[in-house]
Amino acid sequence: MLRPWPSSGAVRFLYRVNRPFLARPHNTRIPAATRGLQSAPTDRVPLRKQLKQEAKALKAQKKLRKENEETSRQEWELTVGVEIHAQLDTHAKLFSRAPTSTTDTPNSNVALFDLAFPGSQPEFQAATLLPALRAAIALNCQIQPVSRFDRKHYFYQDQPAGYQITQYYEPFARNGYVDLFEYDGIAPEDGDRVRVDIKQVQLEQDTAKSQEYPPSTQLLDFNRVSHPLIEVITMPQIHTPATAAACVRKLQAILQACGAVTTGMELGGLRADVNVSIRRRGEGPGQCQYDGISGLGQRTEIKNLSSFKAVEDAIVAEKNRQIAVLESGGVIEGETRGWTIGSTETRKLRGKEGAVDYRYMPDPDIPPLVIGADLISRLEESLPASPDSLVVQLMGPQYHLSVEDARPLIELDNGARLEYYQDVVDILRSLHPDQDPSTHAALTRMAGNWVLHELGGLLTKADRAWDDKVVPAQALADLIDHLQQKRITGPTAKQVLAAVFDGDRRPVPQLLKEDNLLLRPLLREEYLALAEAAIAQNPQMVDQIRRKNQLGKMGWFVGQMMRTGEKGRVEAPKAEEILRELILGRQ
């Protein structure tokens, strides 16, 4: 029986081919989804035992791999260069007035030129230059007063004109750099800072989005065609996989911080290619030269990496493949390779002989791009603070945060989380303008914890995107203030946060009052009564504490008092104090 495909109930082999940026005329299909369900094994092993064994094996494997990596690192020098492509945050496409969009109805935002209609011509949208320039400035590049557009030719159905318009011969920005620090996650052997030079930044068009319905149907959405991209090309100056991943992560953070791009890798707004070569240490320099850096080994390119982990894993795999080839007497071919997430090996996409000759030609319809110094200095002045300077600021005397809290605040939600955090701290500061420095430090750290972990936890649990109005900054500040003043207990604070999160819009002071949540401290007599009741329930344990000094068991009694006492009124430290007095007879 023939069924219309895809039919409901049938296994859907629908998958997206994510090839948003580059020429990939051959063999780039992701293999069909692996089967999800497997039949249960016949030998029953207790789950707990199985998990334990697996964890142990994994640990051993990791250790072995680490040792192997270190051995090979001592013998072989790895060299990596990175290219990233990022979708710019612009209203219009690069060469037409059609709006950019990611969620609109397919093929609804398409101008004649986007579809390469005969007789249509490009219309450069000057405003797309602004985010591109912000990116180049944030990457410390020299902006070129004159740059030009070229056509890069290849046939693919997601490329309507048969060429992509890019800046091959004369890009708009050159000679920048990005600094990577320890906290960016560089490899320990790279020390505490690595500077990676940026060769150039160029403007170019995105392609259409394809959806494949094997075996023979492809749908094309031209909304994405000509969405402005920048391509950032680093020099081959990275020598460890972890640092390469850190470089991509850092580039993304910088591009997001300066407002150049909309989304990161996780949403497909950014893609990375890496080039990888190795050279045996202690031998003469390699025969190859790339971007003016000579003495390197023959390199290969791995295209279209879509996560930071993929960047690191693919480089490790490719490095090990090259080592194996050379150690067995082989030769590395200059070729283009691909990487599938979860794989352990890169795979060949096309070799040298299959290399595409892009036949770069200056676009005869597009005039040179002339960028004035006044525009550059204006943008330099209005550029937001860089992630690095934000880290310094957050760890400094103003906020006292740890690097572990500072970085997520900067990276999360495109800076919105940081802004919210700073609002909360500002309110707290205005409530108590003349705090001593140590109280202030405690307060700013507490605020960091609540913004990231307590509020973050609620968001994760509810699977909601960031929204600074869910819990207004004022509400969180009030809550933290009450907690710090010991006017509510920790559990109460969490309970109130959840209530506000779920939509309770009463001001926090009012809410605490009306719901009777403010801490009314128990009298000493009340504590004594609670403690005695608990002790009476379990005299053996008291005995154990007294004779064997098993102080850990004290906690059980504290818990017992919290449970039996009036909700939100028993303070754990005070309860323990009373218990010690009663059980151990001292204060």
Added chain:
Amino acid sequence: MSLLREAERCLANQNAHVLNAFITPLPRAGQWLDRVREADRRSEQGKPISAVDGRLISIKDNICTRDLPTTCASGILDKFTSPFNATVVDQLEAAGAVIAGKTNLDEFGMGSHSVYSRFGAVKNSRRDGDGQDLSAGGSSGGSAVAVAANQCYAALGTDTGGSVRLPAAYTGTVGFKPSYGLLSRWGVVAYANSLDTVGILGRDTSSVRDVFSILNQHDARDPTNVSSFSRSRILSHLQTPQLAARLTSSPLRIGVPLEYNIKELTPSVRRAWLLSLAHLQEQGHTIHPVSLPTTKHALSAYYVLAPAEASSNLAKYDGVRYGTRAEGPDSDGQPDGYLYASTRGNGFGAEVQRRILLGTFSLSADAMDNYFIQAQRVRRLVQQDFNAVFTATHPLAAADAPETARSGTADVDVIVCPTAPSPPPRLSDVSADSSPLDAYVNDVFTVPASLAGLPAISVPVTVAESEQNPHAAEVAGIQVIGQYGDDELVMKVGELLEGKGLDG
């Protein structure tokens, strides 16, 4: 004669002839009749919208029209109708003109005899002494023949390397290629963007001038169109007393490029050239030999550059979004196969395929430096050659550009030379399967002005019978080339020669 009668006569001529000038002729009935009647009323009231109000103007079929198909004479677009009008079409309609149909051409403008058409070759309305069919010239052969055979009042063509001037010379009409960038290319299907210009064909220079004045406007949709600011710069440059005087009183200095006196020049064409120069001299103008030394490389440079751009421009035709797809699965139905192989193989004709391959080669990594880059250098030298002989400087040259070495002997106002080295060849000698190189030679005199973006016009002159040709008077095309922006001057000199019966 009323505009309606004139239009009806054109329509009758379109139907009577078997010249294959049109791919899509004017329908017998239609809204256009009302538009011509309205124009007649305006004319009676003495209030025509423009000089072409109610006139039929043919459009070469590589210029987009919303109401009629735009095939580019190609199999790949043989059923294509554009969703929009080219700016030049909108401008003509706004001026009251009526589109007289879409004219036949060499596929995508690539050819010199209008024989490489999916819809068959165009025939010249003239025949040779033995009654044999002659080439109409190309690639705007259909537009030229439609004008010559009174099938319309005037016509638009496109001129990339001579595609308006050559058919004008072969058909005895006036063909004008304006300075590059003056007429909008929005909606003109690109062959070689850096050379493509819309050109105008008419029975006399005055009708060509009328059409030109309507189209000579800035259009923001064409990024290569000269901006309003540059237009006013050109205008004020031309209004300096020395340059302004050329259009009114003072005798002109006419340049004769020595390098154009090539051995391929047929005696009749050489005679027409000499008699034209003599005629101008009689009228008080002076003749000066000039040297354009790069001319001998210009043709080669053109046949590198134009195919290179063509190979890029024509990459879009894959039958995916519009156009005609090949029957059945493309590229043997292989899952990883290209979606365009059979479509492009079937859709494009031989000459287009040849130029795509040529261009693909000259842009390839190994050939780029020796072909494309060298040809661009030659192109620059060709421009410098012209700048060196014209009195007028290039109005848009950068202020800090080095002054080109003047030839010393001559500072001329215009250059006068033949349009083509020979009279129209027989169609049977230039059929689609004869050597393409022979056809390329016909562009030798027209290509230099295209490479330099200069205005050039071809006007017909008649040379009385001679010893070589005792039986009939010969019509030949004489070309006038001017400095960039000197479009009016070029038309004025063309008018001095146009239609003259010259007798040695």
